[in-house]
Each structure stands twice: as structure tokens, then as C-alpha cells.
Amino acid sequence: MHMENLNLFFPVSVLFAICALLFFVFKHSKSNYKPNNLPPGSFGWPIIGETFAFINETQQRFVGDRMKRHSSKLFKTSIFGEPTVVFCGISGHKFISSNEEKLFLAWRPHSMQKLFRSSYQKAASQATIPRADAVQIYRAPGFLKPEALVRYIETMDTLVQEHLKLHWDGKSTVEVYHLAQLLVMTLSARFFTGLEDNHGRTERFTELMNIITSGLHTVPLSVPGTTFYRAMKAADAMRKEVLLLIKEKKEAMSSGVQMHDIMSFMLFNADPTGRFVPENEVADKIMGLMAGGFHSPSMATSYLIKYLGENPEICDKVRTEQLEIARSKQSGEALNWDDMQKMKYSWGVALEVMRLVPPLQGTFREVITDFTYEGYTIPKGWKVYWSASSTNKISEYFPAPEEFDPTRFENGKAPPAYSNIPFGSGPRICPGKEYARLQLLCSLHHIVTKYKWDVINPNAKVAGGMNPVPEEGIHIRLQPCTTVLSAIRNTVAPETRVVYKKNPDAKFMKSNNFSHAVVVVGEPPYAEGAGDNLNLTIPKSGRRVIRNVCGASKCVVCLITGRPVVIEPYLSTIDALVAAWLPGTEGQGVADVLFGDYGFTGKLPRTWFKTVHQLPMNVGDPHYDPLFPYGYGLTTQSTKAN
Numbered sequence: 001m002h003m004e005n006l007n008l009f010f011p012v013s014v015l016f017a018i019c020a021l022l023f024f025v026f027k028h029s030k031s032n033y034k035p036n037n038l039p040p041g042s043f044g045w046p047i048i049g050e051t052f053a054f055i056n057e058t059q060q061r062f063v064g065d066r067m068k069r070h071s072s073k074l075f076k077t078s079i080f081g082e083p084t085v086v087f088c089g090i091s092g093h094k095f096i097s098s099n100e101e102k103l104f105l106a107w108r109p110h111s112m113q114k115l116f117r118s119s120y121q122k123a124a125s126q127a128t129i130p131r132a133d134a135v136q137i138y139r140a141p142g143f144l145k146p147e148a149l150v151r152y153i154e155t156m157d158t159l160v161q162e163h164l165k166l167h168w169d170g171k172s173t174v175e176v177y178h179l180a181q182l183l184v185m186t187l188s189a190r191f192f193t194g195l196e197d198n199h200g201r202t203e204r205f206t207e208l209m210n211i212i213t214s215g216l217h218t219v220p221l222s223v224p225g226t227t228f229y230r231a232m233k234a235a236d237a238m239r240k241e242v243l244l245l246i247k248e249k250k251e252a253m254s255s256g257v258q259m260h261d262i263m264s265f266m267l268f269n270a271d272p273t274g275r276f277v278p279e280n281e282v283a284d285k286i287m288g289l290m291a292g293g294f295h296s297p298s299m300a301t302s303y304l305i306k307y308l309g310e311n312p313e314i315c316d317k318v319r320t321e322q323l324e325i326a327r328s329k330q331s332g333e334a335l336n337w338d339d340m341q342k343m344k345y346s347w348g349v350a351l352e353v354m355r356l357v358p359p360l361q362g363t364f365r366e367v368i369t370d371f372t373y374e375g376y377t378i379p380k381g382w383k384v385y386w387s388a389s390s391t392n393k394i395s396e397y398f399p400a401p402e403e404f405d406p407t408r409f410e411n412g413k414a415p416p417a418y419s420n421i422p423f424g425s426g427p428r429i430c431p432g433k434e435y436a437r438l439q440l441l442c443s444l445h446h447i448v449t450k451y452k453w454d455v456i457n458p459n460a461k462v463a464g465g466m467n468p469v470p471e472e473g474i475h476i477r478l479q480p481c482t483t484v485l486s487a488i489r490n491t492v493a494p495e496t497r498v499v500y501k502k503n504p505d506a507k508f509m510k511s512n513n514f515s516h517a518v519v520v521v522g523e524p525p526y527a528e529g530a531g532d533n534l535n536l537t538i539p540k541s542g543r544r545v546i547r548n549v550c551g552a553s554k555c556v557v558c559l560i561t562g563r564p565v566v567i568e569p570y571l572s573t574i575d576a577l578v579a580a581w582l583p584g585t586e587g588q589g590v591a592d593v594l595f596g597d598y599g600f601t602g603k604l605p606r607t608w609f610k611t612v613h614q615l616p617m618n619v620g621d622p623h624y625d626p627l628f629p630y631g632y633g634l635t636t637q638s639t640k641a642n
Contacts (some may be wrong), residue, residue, distance in 0.1 A: 039085055039376040041066065041076035049078025055218060058464040059361045059389040063088065067390060073374050080109050080219070084364075084383040087373075088390035090397075093418040095373060096365060096386050104365035107383060111220040111228055115212060115235045116284045116291075143191075143262050146434055150337045152191060156442050157334040159186055164446055166199070168478065173456065175473040180301040180443075181294065182206050187439055188293045192286055193245055194261035201241070205290070208238040212287075213295045217466040235287070242283040262289065295467050296359035297436050300422075301443055302474050303357045304350055307404050308448070309455040309476055314349060314406060319448045319481075319585060321345050326449050331500055335442060343441050348409030350440055354422035355392050356404060360430070361466045362387035391419045452479040452585060481585035484520050484558065491591045503541060509552035517553040518594070519546055522560030536612050537566045546570045558590065564608040568627050579604075596639030603633035 044050035054062055054077075066075050067088055074087050087096055096104060163183045168174055185206040189195040195202070215231020222229045246267065253259055253268070266282045277285070308315040325339050365384040370377060378384070393401035397419040398408065408415060423430040430436070456475040462468045482490065489498050501508060509517075521542035523533075537543075538559075549555050550573040558578045559565065567577065579602075580590050592598045607617055608628035617623070619630050 037375075037377045039074050039076045039374075039378070040070040041085075042070075043076065043078040043083065049081070051079050051081070051219060054079045055465050058462070058468065059358075059387055059466070060393065061464070063387045063389045074376065079383070079385070080111075080217075082383045083379075084385050085378055086385045086387060086390075088387070089394075090391055090416060090418045093386055093391065093421060096384065097418070100365075103367060103369060103371050104384060105368055107364045107366035109217055109220075109364065111218050111231075112216050114220050114222075115215060115231060116288050143265070146337075149434055149438060153336055153340070153438060153442070154334040155190065156187060156438060157446075159183075159190060160442050160446050164450060168447075168451065169480075171478055173475060173477050175475050176305050177298065177302040177470050177473045180298040180305075181210060183443060184294055184297045184301070184439070185209060185290070188290050190261075191435070192261060192289050192293075193242075193263045194249065194259050195245065204241065205238070208234045208241070209290060209294050212238060213291055213467055214469075216291070238287055239280075239283050242286055243279060246279050246282060262286070292430075293432055293436070295469075297439055299357060299468070300350065300354055300359045300436070300440055302470065304353045304440065304444060305447065305453070305476065306455055306458075306460075306474050307353050307356075308349070309453050310458055311404060314404075315448065315452075316584075318346050318349055318444070322445045322448050323584070325445065330502055335445060339445075340438055340441055343445070345406070345410065346441060346444055347437070349406040350437075350444070351409045351420065351422070352404060352406040355398070355408075355420045356402075357462075357468075358388035358392055359422055360388060361468070362389070388421060391421075394419070448481075449585070450481055452481055453477060482587040482591075484518075484560075484580075484583070484587040484590050487587040487589075487591035488518065488594075490588065491595050491597065503545060504548055506548045506552065509548055514553045517549045517555040518558060519549050519555055520558045520560060521545060523562075523565065534612065535566070536563070543570070547573065550574050556594065558594070564606065566609075566611060568610045579608075593636070596636070599635075599637045601633065601635040603631050604628055606630060608632070 042050070044053070050062075063086060066077070066086070069075075072088055074085055074092060076083065076085050078084060087093065160183065163179075163186055167179050167182065182202065186202050189202055189205060211234035212231050215228045215234075218226075218228045218231070220228050222232050246263070249259065249264060250267065253264065263282065263286055266277055266285065267279075270276050308318060321343060325335075325342055329335075329339075362385055365386075367378055367380050367382045367384060370380050372378070391397060395401050397415050407413075423433040423436070453476040456477055457472060460470045460472050460474055463471050485498075485500055492498060499512065499514070521538055524539065538546075546555075546557060547570070550557070550570070554575050555573075556576040556578060557567075557570070557574045558580050559567070560580055560582065562582050564579075571577070578590070578594065583590050593600045607619065607624075607626045607630045609615060609617055610625070610627045614623070614625070617626065
């Protein structure tokens with residue numbers, strides 16, 4: 001009986017969906033295509049056009065195949081029931097960005113209009129969005145400008161560390177894409193709404209937004225079982241959650257609590273016309289902000305981790321840059337704006353990742369007046385679409401375009417303008433570009449300085465469409481990184497008290513009466529050329545620490561340096577000396593030997609001089625008088641059993 005009912009229901013539901021699809025397409029399709037002098041291309045199948053190919057194929061395939069078939073400059077098609085011209089190449093991108101508000105207005109597909117309904121309660125023609133409206137929402141009163149973001153970096157830094165401690169630490173494997181979504185939502189919920197310390201709510205927001213974004217670019221058929229139906233249900237649930245948050249915020253602010261976030265500003269400040277935005281509309285606009293800052297940064301973060309896991313030599317360069325920044329900070333000190341500006345190589349790597357996997361696949365515009373381009377007429381009312389896929393892998397701009405090669409962006413190098421535009425271009429460039437950059441770099445800093453990893457499923461399939469996602473997720477195997485300090489804390493007995501001080505003075509040492517001390521000093525980070533040094537001495541601050549600490553306590557001096565340095569003047573105060581060379585992220589290896597958990601044999605690979613005046617000095621020289629001769633070293637046994 002149940003099977004018979006099911007068999008009867010299935011064709012009825014399919015028939016209903018087909019009828020709804022036909023109604024939608026007839027309602028929105030244009031019967032007058034003005035066939036004279038239109039761009040080359042095809043409108044595809046009657047009624048449905050090429051919508052299903054656009055939704056299901058990768059942008060690289062959809063756009064690339066038609067560029068080869070029709071024209072490398074532009075081609076016509078039919079998407080979402082709309083006659084559409086796809087502009088290609090650098091010249092196409094530049095033309096669109098140069099003619100915003102003149103020839104084009106931003107346009108959102110019908111599915112997006114319905115998902116964020118309060119923002120689109122006007123006539124259908126208002127599906128286009130004037131730039132002034134967007135500026136009002138996104139930039140007033142400057143929340144996304146650098147001077148405002150500077151104040152948010154410390155909060156961002158704290159939230160990233162809390163996220164990693166909660167979801168990464170102690171795990172042998174993690175699925176990066178979902179965790180990236182959760183991190184992105186945690187940051188945006190705090191930034192846009194002021195939501196604090198509510199992991200359950202953030203998880204709920206993430207779950208709902210993941211479903212909503214899957215329906216942003218679909219045929220808007222709200223039929224049970226369809227992607228759009230699920231997205232609409234999730235949007236309704238998300239709207240209720242945000243409205244509840246608005247109610248809580250109003251109650252808190254009425255009792256005198258001060259709040260400084262975008263939602264609060266929208267609730268309690270009139271727009272330029274003097275109108276206060278209704279709560280439902282505020283909820284939809286906040287949902288729109290969250291949606292805009294959800295999928296793209298999640299993908300960028302996930303694929304950055306993936307490519308670094310698959311290219312350890314590049315990951316090591318990123319880690320070196322980030323460790324240099326970490327070493328310049330006091331213990332517990334948060335990242336700041338200046339630190340972000342130092343992450344030049346890391347940002348170049350991120351740009352290369354976003355070239356290979358564009359977080360923003362493309363955007364639509366509506367033509368507001370007839371115009372001619374490349375000799376073809378583009379009629380008023382048609383839609384225009386630009387795609388990152390028409391330039392990001394063109395060998396003319398990017399030799400060996402399929403290769404992951406961050407050197408394309410090294411040392412200030414940049415590809416031709418409009419060839420790699422992960423955040424859009426021109427007046428419509430993503431207003432959250434700087435926020436996204438800080439978010440990506442802050443996350444990267446803490447991930448590469450805390451963990452090493454390898455990718456478990458490097459061939460993970462990516463679903464097509466405007467919002468591509470890794471179908472199986474991106475799974476990585478984690479190996480925690482350790483500094484010498486964290487390694488010591490991991491190694492000593494639980495009752496042992498470990499105190500860290502960056503630059504201890506004699507008074508500090510005397511007042512604490514330590515039984516033992518480990519002094520970790522070395523040279524500032526250096527590379528080819530920049531590392532040339534005629535003195536080969538430890539920095540003044542390091543020499544001072546050796547005197548202060550070793551003069552007051554039994555001490556081991558651990559040298560972090562890639563070459564011998566002058567150490568003889570301090571040997572008389574040092575109880576033990578360790579040349580750790582450059583352990584990088586493997587501080588545990590230093591602690592293992594230092595505390596006798598493992599035996600080792602260490603031999604000098606070169607002569608250690610007394611002073612630089614002895615250089616050059618080699619074994620067999622008449623004046624060979626080293627501090628430690630070539631091959632000098634120790635062999636120890638593990639004391640663990642003792």
C-alpha cells in the first residue's frame with residue numbers, strides 16, 4: 001500500500017515541478033531577442049536555455065568551451081530564463097568595471113531575490129541594485145575600511161586561536177572545509193552582529209548558511225526535494241534566528257549596554273532619507289552580508305590549506321615568514337596591522353590559490369541602455385555576466401596556468417590588470433576585500449605556526465556552478481608543531497613550574513630564585529644576501545639575557561642559528577651549551593635531547609671559531625686554534641629509564 005502511494009506521488013511531484021519550471025521560465029524569459037547583430041552563441045534548449053549546464057558544470061568548462069566554440073571576446077546564452085551575454089578576457093572585464101552605473105546595474109538571480117526577500121519587496125525591475133544602496137549598507141560608517149578593521153584584528157586573532165584550540169588541537173585528522181565555514185561564520189557573526197561566546201548558535205548559523213548558499217544560483221522552484229526548497233526553508237529558519245538576535249540586542253542596548261557592530265548601526269541609525277530600517281529588512285541585509293562573506297572565504301581558506309599540504313616546500317617558506325612574525329611578539333601578544341603588512345609572501349601564495357580556485361566565480365549585471373561592443377549590439381534589459389574563468393588560466397597571462405606557482409606574485413610582481421580578480425574589480429569591487437584578506441592571513445598565521453599536515457584526499461572532486469564546493473570535503477592529517485618553549489612544557493613533570501620571560505633582568509632572576517634556566521638565543525632570521533654579517537655575534541639583547549640568567553642560576557644556553565657565532569666570552573658563565581641550529585617547528589626534538597628522553601650523537605659539521613678575526617680557518621691551517629674543532633660533539637644515552 002505504501003509503495004503504491006509512493007509510486008503515484010513521484011510522477012505527480014515531477015509533473016508539478018516541470019509545470020512550475022515552465023511557468024517560471026515563461027514569466028521571466030524575453031520573447032523579443034532583437035535578432036539583428038547579436039553576439040555569437042546559442043540560447044540553448046527552448047525555455048530552459050543553458051541553465052542546467054551553467055549550474056552543474058564548472059565555470060572553467062562552461063565558459064571555456066563556449067569561448068572556443070563561439071568567440072574569445074563574448075558570447076550569448078540563456079541563463080535562469082534571461083538572455084545573457086558573457087564577457088570574456090581582460091578587455092571584457094575592464095569594459096564592465098568601467099561602465100558601472102552607465103551601462104550596467106548589479107543584478108541578482110531570481111533565486112537570490114527570493115531568499116533575501118525583504119530587500120527585494122519592490123517591483124521586479126528593482127532586482128537591480130544601485131551602487132549607492134550597496135555603499136550605504138556595506139561602508140557606512142566605515143566598518144570595512146582599514147582604519148576600522150585595525151581595531152578588529154585583536155578580536156579576530158583571539159577568535160581564530162579559540163577556534164583552533166576547540167576544533168583542531170588534539171585531533172589526528174580534520175575536515176578543513178566545514179571547519180573553515182565554522183571559523184568564517186564565527187568571525188562574521190562577531191563582526192556583523194556582535195555575537196559572542198555562543199558556539200551552539202554559531203554552529204546553527206553555519207549549518208543554515210551552508211544550505212542557503214547552495215540555493216543562491218538555482219532555478220527558484222520551491223518544490224519539496226529541490227535544492228531551492230531546502231534553501232528557502234533554511235532562509236526562513238535563519239531569519240528567525242537573526243530576528244531573535246535583534247530582539248536580544250535591543251533589550252541589551254535599552255539597559256545601557258554599548259554595542260559597536262553593523263547590526264546595531266543599522267537598527268539605531270536612519271538611512272540618508274531619514275528612514276529607520278524595519279527589523280525584517282535588517283535581518284535580510286545581515287543575512288546577505290553573512291552569505292557574501294561565507295562561501296568565498298571558506299573556499300579560499302580550505303584550498304590554501306590543501307595546496308600548502310601538497311607543496312611542503314612552499315608551506316615551509318610561508319611558515320618561515322610567519323614564525324619570524326611570531327618571534328617578534330611577546331608571549332600572548334595578538335597580531336596587529338603592521339604584522340599583516342609583513343605577510344607578503346603568504347599573501348602571494350593566497351593570490352595564486354585564488355587564481356586556481358577563484359572564490360568569486362563571476363557576477364551578473366543588467367543592461368540599462370542599448371550599447372555596442374566588439375561590433376555587436378547588446379539590448380537593454382539583457383543580462384551580462386563576467387567570469388573569472390575567462391582569464392585566470394590563460395597561458396598568455398599565466399605560463400603553465402595549471403601549475404601552483406606563487407612566484408607569479410613574489411616581490412611585488414603582479415599579473416596584467418583584470419586577469420586575476422578574486423574580489424571583483426572597479427566600483428563594484430568587493431567592499432569586504434580587506435576584511436577577507438585579514439581573515440585569511442590571521443587564520444593562516446596560526447595554522448602554519450601550530451601544525452604540519454598532509455592532505456588525505458588530494459583528488460577531492462569539486463562540484464560545479466557559481467558556488468563550487470568540495471563534494472567530499474578536504475581531509476588532512478595533522479602533526480602539531482612545537483616551539484622550544486611549548487616542548488619544554490610538554491616534557492617536564494606536571495608539578496614542575498615553567499616561567500617564560502622574554503628579556504629577564506637580574507632583579508627578576510634574583511626575586512624568583514629559579515633552580516634551572518634554559519636560555520634560547522640566536523640571530524635574527526635571515527636569508528641570502530640579507531644574512532651577510534661581518535661580526536657573527538649574538539644580538540645585544542641575547543648577550544644581556546645570557547649574563548642576567550646564567551649569572552643567577554644554573555643554565556643551559558640553546559643557540560638558534562644556522563652557523564657558528566661568537567660565544568667564547570660567555571662560556572665561563574654557561575653550564576651547558578646546545579647548538580640547536582634551526583629547529584623550525586620541531587622544538588620537541590630539542591627538548592627530547594635536552595631532558596634526556598632520547599639519546600643522540602651530535603658532531604660539528606664545521607669548525608667553531610673563537611673570534612671572526614680567525615676566519616677563514618680550516619683543519620690543517622698553521623693557525624688552527626678553534627673554540628671547538630671540526631667533528632667535536634657528544635654522544636649521550638637516554639635517561640628515561642632512570
